Amino acid sequence: AAGVIQSPRHLIKEKRETATLKCYPIPRHDTVYWYQQGPGQDPQFLISFYEKMQSDKGSIPDRFSAQQFSDYHSELNMSSLELGDSALYFCASSLRQGPSNLQETQYFGPGTRLLVL
Amino acid sequence: AQTVTQSQPEMSVQEAETVTLSCTYDTSESDYYLFWYKQPPSRQMILVIRQEAYKQQNATENRFSVNFQKAAKSFSLKISDSQLGDAAMYFCALSGYALNFGKGTSLLVTP
Numbered sequence: 001a002a003g004v005i006q007s008p009r010h011l012i013k014e015k016r017e018t019a020t021l022k023c024y025p026i027p028r029h030d031t032v033y034w035y036q037q038g039p040g041q042d043p044q045f046l047i048s049f050y051e052k053m054q055s056d057k058g059s060i061p062d063r064f065s066a067q068q069f070s071d072y073h074s075e076l077n078m079s080s081l082e083l084g085d086s087a088l089y090f091c092a093s094s095l096r097q098g099p100s101n102l103q104e105t106q107y108f109g110p111g112t113r114l115l116v117l
Numbered sequence: 118a119q120t121v122t123q124s125q126p127e128m129s130v131q132e133a134e135t136v137t138l139s140c141t142y143d144t145s146e147s148d149y150y151l152f153w154y155k156q157p158p159s160r161q162m163i164l165v166i167r168q169e170a171y172k173q174q175n176a177t178e179n180r181f182s183v184n185f186q187k188a189a190k191s192f193s194l195k196i197s198d199s200q201l202g203d204a205a206m207y208f209c210a211l212s213g214y215a216l217n218f219g220k221g222t223s224l225l226v227t228p
Contacts, residue, residue, distance in 0.1 A: 056215060
C-alpha cells in the first residue's frame with residue numbers, strides 16, 4: 001500500500017537560511033498534518049490542512065509557513081532558521097471525510113531530518 | 118485541555134515474555150480515539166493499534182492488545198511473546214484536532 005512520502009529525507013542548513021520540506025499524502029487522503037520532534041521529545045503539532053484549507057495551528061513559529069496544493073501535497077517553508085529548529089519533521093495524512101470529524105487515524109511519513117549549523 | 122501521561126520512561130522485557138506499557142489520559146470529549154505508535158531507532162512512526170472510545174471491546178492486533186478502561190481514563194498496551202524487533206520508543210496518543218502524544222516509553226528487549 002502507498003505510504004506518505006516526504007522529501008528530502010535529510011537536510012543541512014546554516015543559520016538564517018531557508019528550507020522547504022515537502023509531503024505527499026496517501027492517495028485519497030484529504031488531511032495533512034505537520035509535526036516537529038526534537039531530540040528525546042514527543043512529536044509536537046505544528047499545523048494541519050483539510051481539503052487544501054488550513055484547519056488548525058499548533059506551536060508553529062511565525063517564521064514557518066505551510067500550504068496544501070491542488071494535488072494535495074503540502075510544503076512547510078521555514079525561514080530565518082535557528083539552531084533550535086534542528087529536529088525531525090513529520091508529515092502525516094488521514095481521511096477525515098468532514099471538517100469536524102476529528103476521529104481518524106493518522107499515518108506518518110518517514111520524516112525529514114533537519115540539521116541547522 | 119487534553120493530556121496524555123506515560124509514567125514509565127523505560128521498560129525492559131526478555132524475549133518471549135509479556136510486557137505492559139501504561140498510559141493515562143484526560144479529555145472532556147465523549148468521542149475520541151486512542152493510539153499506540155512505535156518509533157524504532159529508524160525514527161519512523163508506526164501505528165501499532167487503535168481503540169475507538171465508543172467500543173467496549175479491547176482492540177487486538179496479533180501480539181499487541183490494549184486494556185481500555187474508559188471510566189479510569191486508562192489505556193495500556195500489552196505485548197505478548199516479545200521479540201527483539203519490538204525494541205523501540207512507544208508513544209500513546211489521543212485524537213483531537215491533532216494527535217496529543219505522551220512522553221513515550223523506551224522498551225528494551227533482552228535475549
